[in-house]
Amino acid sequence: DAGVIQSPRHEVTEMGQEVTLRCKPISGHNSLFWYRQTMMRGLELLIYFNNNVPIDDSGMPEDRFSAKMPNASFSTLKIQPSEPRDSAVYFCASRPDPGTDTQYFGPGTRLTVL
Amino acid sequence: GNSVTQMEGPVTLSEEAFLTINCTYTATGYPSLFWYVQYPGEGLQLLLKATKADDKGSNKGFEATYRKETTSFHLEKGSVQVSDSAVYFCALSEGSGAGSYQLTFGKGTKLSVIP
Numbered sequence: 001d002a003g004v005i006q007s008p009r010h011e012v013t014e015m016g017q018e019v020t021l022r023c024k025p026i027s028g029h030n031s032l033f034w035y036r037q038t039m040m041r042g043l044e045l046l047i048y049f050n051n052n053v054p055i056d057d058s059g060m061p062e063d064r065f066s067a068k069m070p071n072a073s074f075s076t077l078k079i080q081p082s083e084p085r086d087s088a089v090y091f092c093a094s095r096p097d098p099g100t101d102t103q104y105f106g107p108g109t110r111l112t113v114l
Numbered sequence: 115g116n117s118v119t120q121m122e123g124p125v126t127l128s129e130e131a132f133l134t135i136n137c138t139y140t141a142t143g144y145p146s147l148f149w150y151v152q153y154p155g156e157g158l159q160l161l162l163k164a165t166k167a168d169d170k171g172s173n174k175g176f177e178a179t180y181r182k183e184t185t186s187f188h189l190e191k192g193s194v195q196v197s198d199s200a201v202y203f204c205a206l207s208e209g210s211g212a213g214s215y216q217l218t219f220g221k222g223t224k225l226s227v228i229p
Contacts, residue, residue, distance in 0.1 A: 004157070042221040043158075043203065056216070091157055101146050101207035101215040105157035 002026070004106035006092050012112045018080040021109045024073055025094030033093040033103060034067055034077050043091075049075065050098045082113045116141045120204045120220035127194055127227050135189040135223045137178075137204035145208035147171075147180050147187040148217070152201040161189075161202070194227045201225070 005024040013019055025032050033048040047057040052069045060067070064083070069075040079086055089110050093103040121136040139147065146165045150158040162171030167182035176191045187204060204220040 043219040045216065048216070093158075095215075098215065101217070102148075102160055102163065103217060105150075105159070107155075107157045 004092055004094055004104055006090075006106040006109050008109060009107065010110045010112075012114065013082055014114050015083055016081045017113075018078065019082045019086075019111060019113075021077040021090050021092075021111070023075045023077070023092030023106060025075070025092070026104055027073065028096065029094035029104070030072070030097045031095045031103075032069060032075050033095075034075070035091040035093065037089045037091060037108070038087075046077070079111075082111075084113045087111055087113050116145070116206060116208055116218045118204050118206055118218055118220035120202075120223055122221075122223065123201075124224040124226060127225070129196055129227055129229050130193045131227075133189070133191040133194045133198075133225070135202055135204075135225070137187045137189065137220060139185050139187065139204075139206050141185075141206055141208050143208055144182075145206040147178070148205040148207065149176070149178055149187070149189050150203040150205060150219075152203065152222070154200070158203060194225070196227045196229055199225055199227045 007022045031050050034046040037043045046059045047067045049069045067077045089108045091105050091108045093105045095103045117140045119138050148163045149161040151161045152158045162173040164171040164180040170179045178187050178189045201222045201224045203222045205217045207215050207217050
């Protein structure tokens, strides 16, 4: 089985540009999570979805960040406009259903904003 | 709220040494506890878990016991290998009902094993 797929793996952009990160969860999984990892703050939950519906977006840093899940097999995290402090590794994770607690992580997207 | 505290790294060990990475937690109820491992350039992978007090999770020679009385879940391995070099995250999950299981992570401990 394919695991969680994220693209791109690396992204370098300039401040002010729009960035879109993509995630394909494991087939059949009903919950999807977006995390951000930095040296200073560790691993932070940004937002998660159950059955394509956003449940908790309290971790989204500010209005520049938005996330969508138009269907069960695809999600995007968009940053517009991007800033240097957004530089981090962004992980997507999925789990089989909301009633389970084990999450399966993708390989991450390393974002660098110059 | 929930929180996880794990020992700060980095930890450097020689091959075949004994490993302990300490982890303590704060939770309002009865969480499940996890250790995730992140190898260089990869995402996090579940290493082991325990769902109730006195349970022992084990995998790939690693073990951790859920100690409710000390709110701890220390990771141990008797003989580390170079291939164990990675960042290790302790985490907890607490909730009830659909949608409420979320992971709270510690900051991670980087382990380097030298030949």
